[in-house]
Amino acid sequence: MNRATTQRTWENDRVLLDQAYSPGLYVPDLAYHLDEYAARSALARRTLRWEEISYGPSYAEALHFFPAVAGSTSAARSSAVHASRAPYSAHRGAPLMIFIHGGYWRDPSRWESSFAAADFVRAGAAFAALGYGPAPEFRLDDIVAQVRRGVLWLYRHATELGVDPGQIFLAGASAGAQLAAMCLVDHWLPITLRVRDVIRGACLVSGVYELETLRHSYLGEAFGLSAAEAARNSPLRHVFRAANRAPRAHQPGAGLPPLVLASGERETAAFAAQHGWYEAALRQAGAHVTSLVAAARHHFDLPLGLGDPATPLGRATLAQLRVGPGPELRSGPELRSGPELGPGPNQRSAGVMRRR
Numbered sequence: 001m002n003r004a005t006t007q008r009t010w011e012n013d014r015v016l017l018d019q020a021y022s023p024g025l026y027v028p029d030l031a032y033h034l035d036e037y038a039a040r041s042a043l044a045r046r047t048l049r050w051e052e053i054s055y056g057p058s059y060a061e062a063l064h065f066f067p068a069v070a071g072s073t074s075a076a077r078s079s080a081v082h083a084s085r086a087p088y089s090a091h092r093g094a095p096l097m098i099f100i101h102g103g104y105w106r107d108p109s110r111w112e113s114s115f116a117a118a119d120f121v122r123a124g125a126a127f128a129a130l131g132y133g134p135a136p137e138f139r140l141d142d143i144v145a146q147v148r149r150g151v152l153w154l155y156r157h158a159t160e161l162g163v164d165p166g167q168i169f170l171a172g173a174s175a176g177a178q179l180a181a182m183c184l185v186d187h188w189l190p191i192t193l194r195v196r197d198v199i200r201g202a203c204l205v206s207g208v209y210e211l212e213t214l215r216h217s218y219l220g221e222a223f224g225l226s227a228a229e230a231a232r233n234s235p236l237r238h239v240f241r242a243a244n245r246a247p248r249a250h251q252p253g254a255g256l257p258p259l260v261l262a263s264g265e266r267e268t269a270a271f272a273a274q275h276g277w278y279e280a281a282l283r284q285a286g287a288h289v290t291s292l293v294a295a296a297r298h299h300f301d302l303p304l305g306l307g308d309p310a311t312p313l314g315r316a317t318l319a320q321l322r323v324g325p326g327p328e329l330r331s332g333p334e335l336r337s338g339p340e341l342g343p344g345p346n347q348r349s350a351g352v353m354r355r356r
Contacts, residue, residue: 010269011213020270021217023206023299033300037108040115040304041129048121050114055153060133061146063154064110066117067162068094068126095167095200095321096126096158097307098151102174102206104219105135105143119307119314123323126163127307128154132179136223140233147179148188155198169321170202173303177207181235181278184256196257201320203260205306205313206271206299209278210236213270239281258288260316264297271299292316 010016024030044050050066097120101113110131117127132138132146151170158165172180180202186195208214211230219225231237259282263275275293282289294302294312305311309318 014216017213017216017270018218020268021214021219023268023271026266026268027298027300030300033304034108034112036304037112037115041112041117044114044117048117050117053153055150056146058133058138058146060131060138061150062110062131063150064114064117064129064131065161066114066121066127068096068124069121093164093167094124094126094162095169095323096128096154096161096163097169097171097317097321098128098130098154099306100130100132100147100170100172100176100179102172102176105132105138105140105175105179105223107134109134115304116307119309120321120323123307123309123318123321125321125323126161140223140225140229144179144182144233145188148183151183151198152189167200167321168198169317170199171205171306171317172203172207173205173306174299175208177204178209178211178233178235180204181207181209182233182238184235185238185241186255187241195255199257201258201260203262203306203313203317203320204278205262205303206264206267207235207274207278208271209274209281210234236278236281239278239285239287256282256285256287258290258320260290260292260313260320262292262294262302262313262316264299264302265293265295266298268299290316 010020019025027033044066045064048066049069050064052062053065054062097116099113099116101108101110110129113129113131114127117129120127130147130150132143132150135143138146151168154161154163155165155168158168170180170183172178181204183199184195184202186193189195189198211225211234212227214220215225215227215230220230261275261279261282263271267275275291279289279291292312294305297305302313305313306317308314
């Protein structure tokens with residue numbers, strides 16, 4: 001039941017509905033791809049400077065931050081293996097990509113979410129893998145609040161991290177795309193800030209943007225997802241308000257930053273539909289959206305190319321950040337493969353640096 005399935009019977013048949021929201025059923029080498037996320041993330045922690053930062057009160061509110069490095073990845077590797085490390089001010093004013101993992105709000109975690117860090121650091125950007133509390137231990141309302149708290153923390157501490165606060169970008173895959181999209185609704189920000197002040201662009205990959213159909217699946221049962229909670233946390237329901245929250249509201253879509261909306265050609269019917277529904281709503285609201293359906297890609301291999309300039313997704317994302325080789329590179333192989341050093345000498349907690 002892939003993108004080629006045109007009938008919408010999956011929405012009304014419980015068996016088909018559960019299958020449509022189970023993309024792993026249709027990926028024979030699923031374990032390989034899941035291992036690839038973990039392996040690339042571990043390699044990034046081994047070869048790049050990084051630290052774990054606590055951004056909120058709960059144990060789960062932590063992120064892995066990889067500062068930008070002036071020069072090549074070899075320079076980053078050199079700084080990682082030497083005892084004396086350059087301060088974060090070594091590359092002031094770099095753009096930042098914040099990535100939010102999926103896994104239906106449960107797993108994986110921030111530990112498997114740095115798979116694209118090396119690509120972004122190599123391109124001259126900083127990278128953050130944002131963690132959050134797992135469902136059902138945390139309600140979806142709480143998870144959305146945590147992610148927003150993390151994004152705002154990074155915005156407020158951008159300068160000390162060597163990041164340009166006017167060049168912060170957001171990406172998410174699967175459920176992480178839903179969480180990223182919920183950060184584009186600006187009623188959660190302080191009254192002095194708008195979404196475009198904090199988030200300059202977003203890349204949403206294979207997301208779930210309308211949760212009502214998902215609520216009737218095995219996932220809704222597992223999480224005890226109510227109709228009200230699903231509505232509150234469905235980005236599609238908030239598109240028109242978010243798009244028109246701007247100082248000059250007569251400009252359609254002015255409240256939203258530019259968006260890259262991506263999915264794989266081999267997505268299940270549910271994820272293909274989610275992409276189409278959200279794209280249609282964004283365009284109707286006047287948002288600036290680039291839609292990408294990646295040929296021969298599915299739910300699990302597509303995100304691996306997030307910052308890779310050899311992939312269409314990577315080129316679109318790097319072009320949004322205005323870093324790296326840019327969109328003129330030709331397409332090439334989309335997948336590459338890979339004891340951790342652990343965090344750098346400093347670990348942050350709520351913005352306070354302390355010696356480990």
